[in-house]
Amino acid sequence: MNQTIEIVDRGRGPQLATSRITVLDLVHYFQNGTPHEVIRRWLPTLQIDEIAALERYYLDHKEDFDAKELRVQERRQEQIRLQRERFPEFEGTGEEHLARLKSLLEKSREGKNGEGHPG
Amino acid sequence: MVKGILADNNVIGQVTHLVQLMQAEPWAEFWEHLGLELRHFEDVGLAPTATDLEVWQRCQEHELVLITDNRNDDSADSLAAAIRNFGTLASLPVFTIGDVGTFATSPQYVEQVLRSLFDYLLRIDEVRGTGRL
Numbered sequence: 001m002n003q004t005i006e007i008v009d010r011g012r013g014p015q016l017a018t019s020r021i022t023v024l025d026l027v028h029y030f031q032n033g034t035p036h037e038v039i040r041r042w043l044p045t046l047q048i049d050e051i052a053a054l055e056r057y058y059l060d061h062k063e064d065f066d067a068k069e070l071r072v073q074e075r076r077q078e079q080i081r082l083q084r085e086r087f088p089e090f091e092g093t094g095e096e097h098l099a100r101l102k103s104l105l106e107k108s109r110e111g112k113n114g115e116g117h118p119g
Numbered sequence: 120m121v122k123g124i125l126a127d128n129n130v131i132g133q134v135t136h137l138v139q140l141m142q143a144e145p146w147a148e149f150w151e152h153l154g155l156e157l158r159h160f161e162d163v164g165l166a167p168t169a170t171d172l173e174v175w176q177r178c179q180e181h182e183l184v185l186i187t188d189n190r191n192d193d194s195a196d197s198l199a200a201a202i203r204n205f206g207t208l209a210s211l212p213v214f215t216i217g218d219v220g221t222f223a224t225s226p227q228y229v230e231q232v233l234r235s236l237f238d239y240l241l242r243i244d245e246v247r248g249t250g251r252l
Contacts, residue, residue: 011194012171019167020174024190025129028220042132042223045167072190076217083252090238097234098145104241105149112152 005053013068014057016050023057027069030058121211121243123156125178127187128167131159133222134186140233149237158183172196178211184240185213198251208248212239215251 006017015022021043029039036051043051058065090100126134138157141150160167163177171191175198178185191197198213214236221228239246246252 010168010170011196012191013194017168019128020169021129022191025188032220034223038223042219043129044131045128068190076215079215079251080217086249087239087246087252094230101149101234101237101241104238105152108241109152 005050007053007057014061016046016054019045019050021046021054023054023061023065024068024072026051026054027058027065030055031066031069120182121153121155121184121240122182123158123184125158125160125163125174125181125183125185127174127185127189128160130186130188130216130219133188133216133219136229137186137233137236140229141237146233146237149241153240155240170196171198172201172205174198175201175213176205178213179205182211184211184243186216186236187213188216188219189213202250206248206250210248210250211243212246212249213251214239 007014007023008017009015012020013022013024026039026043029042036048036055039051040046040048046054090097092100124134124138134157140146141155158181160169160174163181163183165174165177169177171189171194174185177183187198189198194200202210202213216222216232218228222232235252239252
């Protein structure tokens with residue numbers, strides 16, 4: 001790609017001008033030293049030179065993005081805690097999980113079969 | 120019923136992997152029962168630069184659940200703001216992959232995500248209006 005890769009801020013934080021993918025979306029990959037080819041496997045809409053441009057931007061503002069990433073992780077933990085309160089996680093083996101989901105599947109099938117039937 | 124799953128642009132690889140597993144044993148009967156389709160932005164007329172609000176609204180219009188790793192909680196048109204300002208008790212939830220780093224390295228975590236997804240999708244009416252899960 002010979003075109004200049006532009007990074008803009010439209011209110012969601014710095015992002016590629018041509019994509020809603022932000023620098024912050026990729027910070028955890030950069031922090032972990034994930035090779036660009038591997039990042040591209042997870043985000044196939046990005047070109048390698050776009051990933052490189054996002055990483056350059058991250059490195060130029062590393063302290064700021066590392067702090068933001070920390071806040072994201074803290075928010076996620078709080079979100080998971082609240083979710084567990086509302087929908088407690090099922091404790092059990094893989095087989096017990098599967099059995100529980102099969103029971104939900106049966107209930108859902110019964111609900112579907114009942115749709116549109118009078119009474 | 121939900122018609123499908125919309126993969127956000129920042130988790131296309133992860134959602135594709137999840138859907139491949141959802142369509143394989145022992146999960147295929149769940150996938151077939153739910154009758155879901157995997158959709159991408161271009162399938163529902165969303166630009167690659169779509170805002171969070173546009174993405175959320177399109178999901179509600181098309182009865183799709185969004186899977187994302189959205190990290191923008193601050194802007195006026197963020198997902199959080201869209202849910203807060205436009206969400207109703209009937210709105211479909213947004214699913215967040217909590218740890219995409221672990222997703223890449225741990226099949227056990229992927230399995231956990233997959234089970235949670237089916238759990239919520241099989242009782243989708245119970246989780247409408249919950250915002251983000």
